[in-house]
Amino acid sequence: MTRVRVTAPRSVPRPAGESREAAEESDVGQVFVRSLIRSQLRLALVVAIVFLLILSAFPLLAAVPGLADTRVAGVPLDWILLGAGIYPVIGLSAWLFIRAAARNESRYRDLAGDK
């Protein structure tokens, strides 16, 4: 394995691309930027709210009569739900969010003419 001595940041400072500069200066560019920010914020809020709704359903589920006495391999079911069942929900929310956020960004790139 060869070791590379890194002497300075490679990717930063980024030379501000022409399209970036254009986006900052022009009114049209600012319209695109504002719409990108709005769609990213809307996306983040939707994912967060849906996740919190699912999360708040878990304690209600645990309150279903008889559930605390149900056991899988000796472990109470309410423990399995809260102790393991939430993690796949978190992972799925994150994965869907990343895909949608990247889609918003590529749409912005198309609009702003960034190739």
Place this chain on the structure above:
Amino acid sequence: MNPVVGVMALVVVSLATAAIGFYGLRISRTTGDFYVASRTVRPWWNASAIGGEYLSAASFLGVAGLILLSGTDALWFPVGYTAGYLMLLLFVAAPLRRSGAYTIPDFTEARLDSRAVRRVTSVVVVVVGWLYIVPQLHGAALTIRITTGLPAWVGSVAVVVVVCLTVVAGGMRSITFVQAFQFWLKLTAIAVPVLFIVFTLAGDGESAVAPAVVNPTGLAPAGPYQNISLLVALLFGTLGLPHVLVRFYTNPDGHSARRTTLIVLGLLSVFYLFPTAYGLVGRMFAPELARSGQPDAVVLLLPGQLIGGTAGDLLSALVVAGAFAAFLSTTSGLVVSLAGVISQDVLGGGVRGFRLAAVVSAVVPLGIALMTDSMALAGSVGLVFAFTASTVCPVLLLGIWWRGLTDAGAIAGMVTGGVLCGGAMVWGNILGAAGTPFWLAQPAAWTVPAAFAVTVLVSRATKHRIPRTTARVMTRLHTPERPLATER
């Protein structure tokens, strides 16, 4: 437990940490290397490092201890720690990476174009870091006392010495390797013993347990207020942790910052299954640990108690090693980010200033830790999350998403949140655990909304102070980097 086992485990982990730290020394030379590893760390490495840094004494020892003590209510801790990362991904990860700042004060200064905001943010960040290091050192003290019989202070001092040596030697670059190594060590150290215990017990046919045994302490369950307030603290507190944020600067671009966070979420989800399992096994088979007043030691004591013999000793050694990895990694992560803030704001930057600042940021909490007694680890870390959620989080979230934020609003919000939450923590300490009313013991549910409200209202009242650079900064935060900058 055999004291030699504990000492051996401690020495091996410290040596391995120092060795990787010194290896890193040979490739880190410039100031940029020292602060953020030149932002060229790959997502998998970076994710392991973030996981390694994030899983502190509270996660490794405290979660299992609280589950042993209070059952399903304590399951909200690991869920909240993980879901906090989801919020980080949704609202902060990519914009923060694109901001191009090194530290949180750098970010607030750039966003609000104000030195005053920078100074207030720096003070808040340093307080958060110090508050967070103290429970790590308490955990180290507890571990040393339980496993070796040495005086408790030896544990705290050992952690501070090893952390200072690695950070001073290598800075952030080697810290990334150290943290990544320590994540996998922690995962192994918590997974292997509990799997061993479960399979041994299952082999003995003991898995069918009477329901009554699952609640050994008879503590009343927490009300919905406590659970909600705890979740608010954990969900919003993760956003503002200085050592978590600094990690995002080591991604090459915004998209890879998101990918890294996704991997971190996977790693955390796997990890937290095991403290949960520990807590449950402890409740079923060793409930006397909860009554003896040492629930935080359950992870350390369970293997020796339930397995015994040589196998028990080996498993105990593994657990002690993992626990020290947890103290070392979180403390060094915090020390690196605090040193970054202190050296830039007080000592004028540079590698020498960074080294001096690192020593300062480790020694002050050592003093506090030696003068105070440990509370329940997960609980005291939960309070730090509440403090972060009431101070750094509103400024960060509003700064990223709201053009109307002003420097006056940011300062007023941070001061309000800091005074309310800090006041609640101090007052709760004076009253003692038994005398504290529930709304004071879990303040996040009212201090976080108060901080947000003050930030927004003051910003509205000082509209003329909205910086002229706002449009440019917002563009930079949210627009994707040009494809050239994406290296993969």
